[in-house]
Amino acid sequence: MSQTLVGSRYELHVAREGAAESRAARDYFAVHAGDAEEAQEGEDITGYVHSFEVGSTVDGPGLRFVAFLTGCLLRCQYCHNPDTWHKYNGHPVRVSRAMKQIAKYAQVLKVSKGGLTLSGGEPQMQRPFVMHVFRRSKALGLHTCLDTSGRLGEKFTDPELMDIDLHLLDIKSGDPATYERITRQPLKPTLDFARRLSVLKRPMWIRFVLVPGLSDAHDNVEKVADIAAGLKCVERVEILRFHQMGKEKWAKLGLDYTLGNVEPPDPELTERVRGQFRSRGLTVY
Numbered sequence: 143m144s145q146t147l148v149g150s151r152y153e154l155h156v157a158r159e160g161a162a163e164s165r166a167a168r169d170y171f172a173v174h175a176g177d178a179e180e181a182q183e184g185e186d187i188t189g190y191v192h193s194f195e196v197g198s199t200v201d202g203p204g205l206r207f208v209a210f211l212t213g214c215l216l217r218c219q220y221c222h223n224p225d226t227w228h229k230y231n232g233h234p235v236r237v238s239r240a241m242k243q244i245a246k247y248a249q250v251l252k253v254s255k256g257g258l259t260l261s262g263g264e265p266q267m268q269r270p271f272v273m274h275v276f277r278r279s280k281a282l283g284l285h286t287c288l289d290t291s292g293r294l295g296e297k298f299t300d301p302e303l304m305d306i307d308l309h310l311l312d313i314k315s316g317d318p319a320t321y322e323r324i325t326r327q328p329l330k331p332t333l334d335f336a337r338r339l340s341v342l343k344r345p346m347w348i349r350f351v352l353v354p355g356l357s358d359a360h361d362n363v364e365k366v367a368d369i370a371a372g373l374k375c376v377e378r379v380e381i382l383r384f385h386q387m388g389k390e391k392w393a394k395l396g397l398d399y400t401l402g403n404v405e406p407p408d409p410e411l412t413e414r415v416r417g418q419f420r421s422r423g424l425t426v427y
């Protein structure tokens with residue numbers, strides 16, 4: 143029952159800022175000044191949305207209405223949505239309009255014990271919009287889930303975090319140097335956020351993207367597994383196997399894609415990595 147309302151999660155959106163191809167790739171990698179600005183608190187603030195998807199079964203429990211928001215500080219080498227990096231590449235959508243769309247599906251989402259997932263990009267870039275939409279969705283009886291790298295977790299207050307039912311937290315490496323090589327950003331804010339969620343006893347699903355030659359080193363996986371095992375309320379670990387679905391987007395945006403020759407992890411490697419997490423008593427998917 144997957145239905146696309148604005149575009150699919152893999153559809154390329156570059157038109158709002160004009161021809162991205164004509165801009166220098168270096169400029170595209172930079173964080174644009176306006177991207178980090180927060181919307182003013184208010185009743186009907188505007189969010190920036192790449193696409194909506196209804197009926198996902200992989201972005202939290204039950205059936206999910208997933209909104210992919212634009213804006214991200216990270217520049218992951220394997221990002222399959224580089225068109226979400228800049229907030230103003232997204233479609234402006236007011237909270238009231240987003241809620242009209244979500245409300246249409248509230249009944250079926252509730253019956254499946256599902257709800258709303260805000261993903262991206264990095265939804266933490268749009269905290270006021272996220273919290274307004276989440277609070278109004280909870281009033282409809284929907285489960286709420288934030289899919290995040292945790293990079294901007296410090297912007298969220300404890301009461302806000304208590305209002306989010308589940309975090310899908312990406313830990314892209316357990317080693318600071320490797321994390322920075324993968325994302326161009328430091329690891330510490332993600333770890334600080336993970337520990338904060340743990341202290342608050344907020345449910346988490348930890349996600350780890352397995353990329354041969356980049357994140358698969360035994361020691362690197364050990365570090366991520368140790369971090370996950372040290373957190374309370376980790377309900378599961380999901381190993382996301384690297385794929386090449388983003389390759390074409392990098393080319394269309396004129397960006398230098400460094401993983402063009404990397405194959406998805408083979409079953410043997412995937413099983414080794416799953417075993418490293420399982421050996422700590424974690425539930426692994």
Ligand code: SF4
Binds near residue numbers: 215218262
């Ligand atoms: S955090 Fe997600 S959206 Fe941001 S660069 Fe990494 S993979 Fe892409």
